[in-house]
Amino acid sequence: xxxxxxxxxxxxxxxxxxxISMFFILPILWIIASALRPSGPLYTYANPLTLQTFxxxxxxxxxxxxxxxxxxxxxxxxxxxxVAGSTIVxxxxxxxxxxxxxAKFTFRGKNLFFIIVxxxxxxPFESIVIPLFVLIRRLKIDNTYFALILPAxxxxxxxxxxxxxxxxxxxxxxxxxRIDGASWTRIYRKIILPLSIPAIVTVIVMVFMFQWNSLFxxxxxxxxxxxxxxxxxxxxxxxxxxxxxxxxFSSAIAGSMPPIFLFLFLQKYFVRGISGTGLKx
Amino acid sequence: MRKAFLLGLLLLTTLLSAAxxxxxxxxxxxxxxxxxxxxxxxQNPGIEVDIQLVPFGQLFQTIEVRLSSGDxxxxxxxxxGPNTASYAARGFLLxxxxxxxxxxxxxxxxxSIAAGSYRGQFYSVPYGTSSAGLFFNKEIFEKYGVPLPEExxxxxxxxxxxxxxxxxxxxxxxxxxxxxxxxxxxxxIDRPYLxxxxxxxxxxxxxxxxxxxxxxxxTSPKFVEAATFYWRxxxxxxxxxxxxxxxxxxxxxxxxxxxxxxxxxEWNIVRMLKYPAIRFGLSPFxxxxxxxxxxxxxxxxxxxxxxxxxxxxxxxxxxxxTGKEAVIQWYKANGVAPxxxxxxxxxxxxxxxxxxxxxxxxxxxxxxxxxLTPGYSQYELxxxxxxxxIHYGAEPKKTLEDAAKKIDRELSKYK
Numbered sequence: 001x002x003x004x005x006x007x008x009x010x011x012x013x014x015x016x017x018x019x020i021s022m023f024f025i026l027p028i029l030w031i032i033a034s035a036l037r038p039s040g041p042l043y044t045y046a047n048p049l050t051l052q053t054f055x056x057x058x059x060x061x062x063x064x065x066x067x068x069x070x071x072x073x074x075x076x077x078x079x080x081x082x083v084a085g086s087t088i089v090x091x092x093x094x095x096x097x098x099x100x101x102x103a104k105f106t107f108r109g110k111n112l113f114f115i116i117v118x119x120x121x122x123x124p125f126e127s128i129v130i131p132l133f134v135l136i137r138r139l140k141i142d143n144t145y146f147a148l149i150l151p152a153x154x155x156x157x158x159x160x161x162x163x164x165x166x167x168x169x170x171x172x173x174x175x176x177x178r179i180d181g182a183s184w185t186r187i188y189r190k191i192i193l194p195l196s197i198p199a200i201v202t203v204i205v206m207v208f209m210f211q212w213n214s215l216f217x218x219x220x221x222x223x224x225x226x227x228x229x230x231x232x233x234x235x236x237x238x239x240x241x242x243x244x245x246x247x248x249f250s251s252a253i254a255g256s257m258p259p260i261f262l263f264l265f266l267q268k269y270f271v272r273g274i275s276g277t278g279l280k281x
Numbered sequence: 282m283r284k285a286f287l288l289g290l291l292l293l294t295t296l297l298s299a300a301x302x303x304x305x306x307x308x309x310x311x312x313x314x315x316x317x318x319x320x321x322x323x324q325n326p327g328i329e330v331d332i333q334l335v336p337f338g339q340l341f342q343t344i345e346v347r348l349s350s351g352d353x354x355x356x357x358x359x360x361x362g363p364n365t366a367s368y369a370a371r372g373f374l375l376x377x378x379x380x381x382x383x384x385x386x387x388x389x390x391x392x393s394i395a396a397g398s399y400r401g402q403f404y405s406v407p408y409g410t411s412s413a414g415l416f417f418n419k420e421i422f423e424k425y426g427v428p429l430p431e432e433x434x435x436x437x438x439x440x441x442x443x444x445x446x447x448x449x450x451x452x453x454x455x456x457x458x459x460x461x462x463x464x465x466x467x468x469x470i471d472r473p474y475l476x477x478x479x480x481x482x483x484x485x486x487x488x489x490x491x492x493x494x495x496x497x498x499x500t501s502p503k504f505v506e507a508a509t510f511y512w513r514x515x516x517x518x519x520x521x522x523x524x525x526x527x528x529x530x531x532x533x534x535x536x537x538x539x540x541x542x543x544x545x546x547e548w549n550i551v552r553m554l555k556y557p558a559i560r561f562g563l564s565p566f567x568x569x570x571x572x573x574x575x576x577x578x579x580x581x582x583x584x585x586x587x588x589x590x591x592x593x594x595x596x597x598x599x600x601x602x603t604g605k606e607a608v609i610q611w612y613k614a615n616g617v618a619p620x621x622x623x624x625x626x627x628x629x630x631x632x633x634x635x636x637x638x639x640x641x642x643x644x645x646x647x648x649x650x651x652x653l654t655p656g657y658s659q660y661e662l663x664x665x666x667x668x669x670x671i672h673y674g675a676e677p678k679k680t681l682e683d684a685a686k687k688i689d690r691e692l693s694k695y696k
Contacts, residue, residue, distance in 0.1 A: 134350055215336075219343045223333040223355065223366050225305055235306035235336035242552065242615065243312050243529035 029054040031249050035063055039246030063250035072225070075234035075253055081258060083148045083229065084211040090153040091207050098154075099162025100192055103173060114163070121156035125217070133220050145223035148229070152211055158203045166192065167197040174201055201269035205262065212259055230255040287626060301329030302594050305344065305355040307581065308336040313614035320610070321601050326593060341658055348373045353588035356595045360405040362396040362579040363661070366492070368555040369399040370655035372696065375585040377403045380596055388605075393537075393620040395651045397582045405582035406603045407620035409611070412640040413468075413577050413649065415443065415536065416543040416566040420448060430564040432635065434642055439570045440479070440510060445540070447520035450541035461539065464520035468545035471668040473661055474577050474651065475544060479647055480507035482572040492654030493696055495688040499664070499681050507569070508668075508677040514603060515672045523673055535559075547640045551616025563636045565643065579647035580617065618644070619672045659691040 032054045067073040101107075132151060134254050135140045139151070169192065192201075215231040222228075235257055237248040258271055285310035306314060306330065311334060318330050333355070335343045344358060347388060347539075348368070360368060368374045386394055415430070422429050427449050430438055447464025454461040469475045477487050485503035488495055514521040528545075532630070535543035536556035543549065544566075553559055566576045583603055585595045589680050601607055607626055608619045618640065619625065625632045625641065632641070656658055667684035671677050 095322050122314060130346055130349055137350055137352060154542055216342065217338055218338055219335055220346050223305065223347075224331050225333065232367060233340065234335065236334050237310060238529070239337050242548070243527075247527075250609070271602075 009198050013166075026054060032253060034245060035059065035249040035253050037246075039063055039244070061248040064254060065281060066231055067247055067251050067254065071233070071247065071251075072228070073233055073254060075226075076228050076230050077255070077258070079196045079227055080230040080255075081213055083145060084208045085103070086145070086149045087211050088204050090149065091155050091158055091235050092203055094153060095155055095158035096193070096196065096200070097188070098159045099164075100166050100188060102159070102163040103166035103169075104171065117156045117159050119156075120154075122161070129217070129220065136221060143222045143224055143227065145227065148211075148214075148218055148227065151221075152207065152214070155203070155207060155210070158206065161202060161206075162196070162199055169195055198269050201266050205266055209259060210261060291606045298391075301331045302333040302357065302598055303355040304598065305347065305358040306332050306334050307359050308334040308383040309615060313611075316614070317602065317607055317610055320607070321598065322658075324601070325597065326373060328597075330598065348586070352590060353367050353586055353590050356586055356591050357598055358586065359408070360397075360582040360583055360584040362393075362405070362407075363653070363657045364583070365405045365582060366399045366653045367398055367655045368584060369402070373584075374588055375589065375592070375595075376402040377406065377585070381406070384435075386692040388444055388623060390622065390644065391618050392578060392644070392648055392650060393576050393582075394592075396579050400655065406599055407580070408583050408603055409579045409617045410620040410644065411479075411578055411618050412547045412643045413545060414547075414566050414636075414639065414643070416545055416549055416561050417564060417644040418535065418541050419537060419560045419562055420557055421538065421541040424580060425450060425452065427560060431640070432562050432564060434565050437565045437574060438567045439569045440482075441570060443512075443567050444514070444518060444520065444681045447514070447542060448518055451518075451520045453558070460519075460522075463522050463534065463540045464518075465514060465542045465544065466525060466531045466534045468519060468528050468543060470525055470531065470672060471665045473664045473668070474579075476511065476668055477651065478566060478575040478577050478649070479511065479569070480504040481575040482568040483507055484572065488652040488654060488660070492652055493656075493692045496682075496685040498685070499688075500678070500685045505678045505681060508671055508681060511568075511668070511676070512671050512677050514673045521672075526669070535561075536539050548616045549616045550634070550636050555688045559563040563639060565639060566647070573581070574647040576643045577646045577651075578644055579650050582622070654692065656688075656692045660688050663687045663691070 030053060033054050034058045037056045038058075038060055039062070079278045089121045098117070102110065102117070133142070136151070141147050172193045173191060174187055177191060182190070187199065213231060214229070215235060218227070218232055230251075234248065237244045292591050314565060318332050318690050321330060323327065339616070340359075341361070341364070347355060347358075348371075349601070365374070369376075379469040386403065389407045390410060393410050394403065397403060397407055417430060418594065419429060427446060430436070430446070443465065450462060451460045453459065453466040454460040467475060473487070480487060480499075480503060483503040483506060485501050486498050487504070487506065488498050515523050522534070525534065531540075531543065531545070532552055534540040535545070536548075536553055536559055537560070538559065553561060566574070568574050583599050585592070585599060603621075605621060605623050605627065608621055608624050611617075612624060612628070612631075625637075629636065651657070652660075663684050667680050670680050
């Protein structure tokens with residue numbers, strides 16, 4: 001009797017969850033289905049809603065072939081991966097060191113410095129875009145990969161996450177290592193970094209998403225099609241006079257594959273990383 | 282070693298950018314734009330064109346940021362006609378009177394030349410122009426026994442007639458309480474471009490003659506009357522769907538038979554080819570009873586950065602891209618109205634079409650360009666917010682008064 005009740009409760013729970021998840025999944029299914037159909041009107045299969053709306057009858061990859069062969073979408077994917085990858089490497093190094101310093105050292109102006117770090121990720125990007133652009137022009141690195149990578153490498157939120165994470169590492173361990181004669185660089189490399197995998201993974205995902213989704217800055221910082229990134233390539237399929245749904249949907253799907261794979265691959269660390277940054281009792 | 286490499290890379294990029302012309306362009310579908318650029322390169326071996334296609338949603342911000350750095354790049358950039366005054370007033374555009382003879386300027390419609398001029402000086406070369414009218418789906422009219430509008434300029438309908446038709450043709454086929462066919466869809470639902478002619482047809486002015494104040498203009502009884510009509514479409518008669526803020530979606534409504542009428546642009550003649558099933562007609566842009574006929578016009582222009590270091594090259598490119606051959610190619614790819622009469626003559630098989638003939642007539646007789654003001658982008662943005670609010674049900678008079686105050690505040694800095 002009891003197990004019968006339990007089964008019923010479980011079934012009901014799943015039914016409700018499935019119904020709710022439909023709202024999130026169906027639009028995505030619709031985009032996938034539209035991308036796999038021959039290019040044409042957007043609403044042909046959407047009204048009335050039938051199974052065909054979400055599952056194409058005849059599947060074609062022509063839209064994908066078109067964006068890769070004729071519209072250099074592969075180049076955009078490569079650029080975004082390169083930019084995101086380099087930013088990750090640099091920012092994990094720099095931000096973890098900064099976070100380490102803020103967590104374990106005492107120096108004059110430390111709190112002021114920390115406040116500045118906090119401010120950097122609270123100021124809306126639009127408000128600093130003109131000075132930032134002037135800066136990269138003066139440095140003569142506009143229209144290069146550096147212009148896309150460097151401004152995102154020093155990430156205030158990442159520094160904050162690392163600092164919170166390192167604060168949890170007992171200072172006694174570091175003191176013991178010092179007494180045994182380890183240099184700070186050695187402690188950083190051999191103790192701090194291996195301990196902070198969850199925080200590193202969190203920062204990797206965060207920085208990756210930030211760079212992968214950036215649209216406005218790449219438009220300003222670079223102007224050659226050689227440097228076109230994924231979001232720019234996707235957005236360029238829309239204009240007031242004409243929108244190519246087939247190109248838009250197929251590039252949106254192709255463009256969301258890398259983050260999905262990255263996230264699936266790293267997700268178990270990601271959740272642990274967030275919960276481990278200073279929120280433990 | 283690494284330093285040398287970085288230095289080399291820097292040098293390389295500087296060299297590369299020095300050898301090519303930097304063009305900032307609209308993000309039209311790439312497969313339409315790139316063939317034109319390739320053709321230019323073929324005609325001018327040795328000249329590199331570094332073209333950046335900026336999506337429409339980010340275009341104006343990108344231009345603002347790029348120009349404000351003031352270092353001469355991009356060399357050539359696309360200019361929305363009404364922004365000419367704004368860029369020219371701030372010295373971002375190269376004056377072109379010395380570079381285009383009167384004979385050359387005669388290649389374009391004079392209204393397009395006027396739209397590209399500011400205080401008597403020619404600044405931006407017309408790339409396209411535009412017109413609009415009332416498209417209607419013949420099948421829907423016939424199916425519900427409503428006589429078809431006449432497709433001639435003499436039979437221009439009044440807005441009240443259009444509203445009556447729209448009421449008849451807003452139909453809930455499956456009785457779920459929400460119309461499945463809407464009477465009227467407006468292609469650019471909140472853009473002054475398509476909505477000004479309503480007020481102008483009543484005789485309203487949309488901005489002071491000096492282009493610097495809106496109070497008393499967009500708040501005039503005539504303007505408010507037009508805005509109230511617009512409000513009724515969505516809120517009282519409910520013959521137009523709210524929230525269709527994407528022009529591509531508006532076209533989908535019409536193309537797939539979910540709207541009986543579309544107030545839209547000339548490019549729909551070509552856009553509707555995507556929907557082979559639709560049979561449609563074109564009635565001229567409506568007027569208010571007793572009012573004058575006014576149609577919107579204007580489109581993209583091309584400008585040269587006043588600080589460019591490649592002026593000769595930039596001029597060559599601008600003359601090519603706005604020239605007859607390139608515009609013919611552009612029409613074939615994109616379908617927007619050319620701003621050059623000689624293109625219409627060159628493609629009689631296209632432009633003899635009665636719909637094109639009607640648009641051509643409108644462009645030459647009833648077209649009114651958008652107001653010339655150095656603060657056009659702020660002016661348009663605030664008005665769009667106001668129209669958007671009105672279509673969702675905000676009280677027209679109050680909304681316009683608030684908008685006028687905001688606009689005046691923004692424009693006061695140009696006084």
